[in-house]
Amino acid sequence: MFGKMFSKNKLVILYGASLAGILLFLKWLEFRFVIMDHAFEVYIGVIALIFTSLGIWLAIKLSKPKTETIIIEKEIYISKPAGDFVPDEKLLLTHGISKREWEVLSLMSEGLSNQEIASRLYLSVNTIKTHSSRLFEKLEVKRRTQAIEKAKRTGLLA
Amino acid sequence: MFGKMFSKNKLVILYGASLAGILLFLKWLEFRFVIMDHAFEVYIGVIALIFTSLGIWLAIKLSKPKTETIIIEKEIYISKPAGDFVPDEKLLLTHGISKREWEVLSLMSEGLSNQEIASRLYLSVNTIKTHSSRLFEKLEVKRRTQAIEKAKRTGLLA
DNA sequence: ATTGGACTCATACTTTCGGGTGATTTTGAC
DNA sequence: GTCAAAATCACCCGAAAGTATGAGTCCAAT
The missing domain is CATH 1.10.10.10 (Winged helix-like DNA-binding domain superfamily/Winged helix DNA-binding domain)
Known part of the structure; x- marks a missing residue:
């Protein structure tokens, strides 16, 4: 229970961190290059891709596995205690x-x-x-x- | 089989459409407003959120449900009760x-x-x-x- | 309205059972 | 040692049991 909670928090932290990291990266890009006219769409596209995959990854990690319980009934017959029946x-x-x-x-x-x-x-x-x-x-x-x-x-x- | 394939293609089309739509929306925003200094981060954040949820949604839709199969072998002991003519x-x-x-x-x-x-x-x-x-x-x-x-x-x- | 299960019956065929008869060999009792 | 009962096996034949397949009715659930 706590393990799972911690795991989820960890994921949220990771998520935030990656978001912040990418923002920083973009800021850095702003300094280094002039944003060109058509580069912007590519830019958005890259972000979209990154966060889409991030979302997919999150969903996969967070989704609970459905548990399917199969009960196999095994019949066991009780053998008669009177194993060797001696003829009267x-x-x-x-x-x-x-x-x-x-x-x-x-x-x-x-x-x-x-x-x-x-x-x-x-x-x-x-x-x-x-x-x-x-x-x-x-x-x-x-x-x-x-x-x-x-x-x-x-x-x-x- | 074909149903599923079609469903997946449909999702991909939807994905591309939404991407295109959002780009158009951004272009329109470009015309309407001057991109402010600090609005950019919010901008990116919104996009990140949108595509993250899109990713999550995609993952949920496309991923096979995880099934964890638990097999329990239940042993049933069968003995014969004395007496009853009535079928059990x-x-x-x-x-x-x-x-x-x-x-x-x-x-x-x-x-x-x-x-x-x-x-x-x-x-x-x-x-x-x-x-x-x-x-x-x-x-x-x-x-x-x-x-x-x-x-x-x-x-x-x- | 359709489907599916339980129940019913049939025909044709194969296998097993059981009766009838006879025979040989063991075995235990006298 | 003899003799009867028990045990073994064989062949034939009809009866019963069981298999395979198909089909029709009825009833309940969908």
Whole structure:
């Protein structure tokens, strides 16, 4: 705040000083040369140019920069604290679901396709299909989405 | 583009015109009055002031507005509140998800097929496909299972 | 009055899913 | 060692899901 004020005062002082300096220069010119008829227009022109540029310079220096604030919202998802959800052995048994089948179910619930699950588990897609088929039978559902829904509802998945 | 160029040319013309005009005015003054000894300094001062303000005006008109860009990264933590079936309007807005799309998403998460969703909402299967497609785009996912997963993780669904 | 978004539906096409069937190999229990 | 369950994989086929594109209606904001 004070820095800026000082800066502005400084500019005003500079402005005054340069004005005085130029006047002196002109006075000196008056002594040295006779003002010729057509030199006067040139004279005015030079002064005009000088002060125009001075004005431009002042304006640039004094103008406040417009501040544009851009807020970028960065989404951060909170990962579930239950990182490794251990399958409840008893729950698995009640449905007769095997470990491998539960693994497939788990990856299914993460939104992976059969192909992706196969790659993840180093198996063939056909195997995943077999597992998922049996899984659906045991869960008495017809689709993977239903399987996920039922699994979560019954506590089979987190 | 051409508008701006024209504007600048116009300013230059105005500038030259005013300069010429002032010179004429001074010539006229020369005829009317004898230039007094001390009037000269005042004279110069007036010219200086006029052209300084002209310069300032020019600078303001011609200079691109200074923009100072401040980028603030705001981190938004998204957790999923337990309970409410009601879609959080704000959350929907952040992804640009429409009400209808959310309905489809909701029924999806219950394990319904597109046909079942269509029947439930008295719509055509194609419409459901359109909604789900747009939904997947907005959620940046490729499958319904992923959509469900992301929706639950981000609190879009209970 | 025009524009734009949301919603609706359609057609055509590709990909994935799921069912059905059968087969081989591991593995653990008896 | 035998035997059953689990796990692995294959092929086919129909159904469902998803993509791409276009288009018509409605409604609200300009």
